[in-house]
Amino acid sequence: MLAEQIKAGDRRALAKAITLVESTRADHGDQATALLETLMPHTGNSIRLGISGAPGVGKSTFIEVLGNYLTEQGHRVAVLAVDPTSAVSGGSILGDKTRMETLSVNPNAFVRPSPAGKTLGGVTRRTRESLLLCEAAGFDVIIIETVGVGQSETAVSDMTDMFLLLLSPGGGDDLQGIKRGIMELADLVLVNKADGDQTHLANQTVSDYGAALHFMQARTPSWTPRIQSCSALHNQGVAEVWQTAQEFRSALTDSGELLTLRAQQARAWMWSETAEALIADLKNHATVKALVPELERAVLAGELPAIVAAQTLIKHYKASE
Numbered sequence: 001m002l003a004e005q006i007k008a009g010d011r012r013a014l015a016k017a018i019t020l021v022e023s024t025r026a027d028h029g030d031q032a033t034a035l036l037e038t039l040m041p042h043t044g045n046s047i048r049l050g051i052s053g054a055p056g057v058g059k060s061t062f063i064e065v066l067g068n069y070l071t072e073q074g075h076r077v078a079v080l081a082v083d084p085t086s087a088v089s090g091g092s093i094l095g096d097k098t099r100m101e102t103l104s105v106n107p108n109a110f111v112r113p114s115p116a117g118k119t120l121g122g123v124t125r126r127t128r129e130s131l132l133l134c135e136a137a138g139f140d141v142i143i144i145e146t147v148g149v150g151q152s153e154t155a156v157s158d159m160t161d162m163f164l165l166l167l168s169p170g171g172g173d174d175l176q177g178i179k180r181g182i183m184e185l186a187d188l189v190l191v192n193k194a195d196g197d198q199t200h201l202a203n204q205t206v207s208d209y210g211a212a213l214h215f216m217q218a219r220t221p222s223w224t225p226r227i228q229s230c231s232a233l234h235n236q237g238v239a240e241v242w243q244t245a246q247e248f249r250s251a252l253t254d255s256g257e258l259l260t261l262r263a264q265q266a267r268a269w270m271w272s273e274t275a276e277a278l279i280a281d282l283k284n285h286a287t288v289k290a291l292v293p294e295l296e297r298a299v300l301a302g303e304l305p306a307i308v309a310a311q312t313l314i315k316h317y318k319a320s321e
């Protein structure tokens, strides 16, 4: 019945299901996968947006304004966070700051902070599954926020249709701590804080980056990355962002690329799931476990090539299948 409640759009049931997905208990894991299987036919009906940018650039402010605007337009909006720092520290930066006070009490929105996890892979795996659950619950716009510190953007871009990068007015990407590889993921670059005495600088930044974008390899044949400015604080340029997102969606739908993109993402996810599960199983294997300390010591001491140690582990793992 949890599945039924989710399909009916019950936000509490959705929150419960996400907790199940995030749980590390084996029986919860089984329930979660069964639930995902049941709900799979009800997923896919959303536009999946990834949003990244350096700390303080205004991601949360922007998402809150965009989210409230979209619910006014009749959409149902879910916001999930991927916080690479939570994988390291166990705590979550985004979790605390991603409060989005007005959006989280909006009945047509669902805001979920980042799950805690030991690895970024673990955190993003849960986010992918949560995304599917949100779709099954009838949310038609899913926004995944990640802080732009360079590790999680690729993961987020691998689970979304469209990737938005927020910048502050002024400064090259090196000054903003944005790596070029991340610029290349962006389908839309947004210069936020285009207000007050920063307005002019924001316009300047738009033309500087606009020129640079022309020299970048487009991610897909049917879309050329764009750059726009906005002020999340004053709710300016936000409707225009949604306009662009819709154009993006139409372009990729018409060309058939959206389906291909999602299919390829799902296949890549299958293999990353397989790799994660195999590694976990191998590390749990009694013979392997017994061998690890000595092999690690020898590798650390430079006595044994890593490849030989890896092959030894795999040989023993396979021998006792």
Ligand SMILES: Nc1nc2c(ncn2[C@@H]2O[C@H](COP(=O)(O)OP(=O)(O)OP(=O)(O)O)[C@@H](O)[C@H]2O)c(=O)[nH]1
Binding pocket: 053, 054, 055, 056, 057, 058, 059, 060, 061, 062, 094, 097, 098, 147, 192, 193, 194, 195, 230, 231, 232, 233, 234
């Ligand atoms: N002037 C101006 N300030 C803004 C705008 N958007 C956000 N801010 C301010 O910038 C600060 C950071 O905003 P957040 O929305 O918390 O930024 P964030 O990117 O989510 O930050 P982290 O979660 O720490 O990575 C806050 O003080 C906001 O009020 C804007 O459009 N104009």
Ligand SMILES: [Mg+2]
Binding pocket: 059, 060, 061, 094, 097, 098
């Ligand atoms: Mg934030």
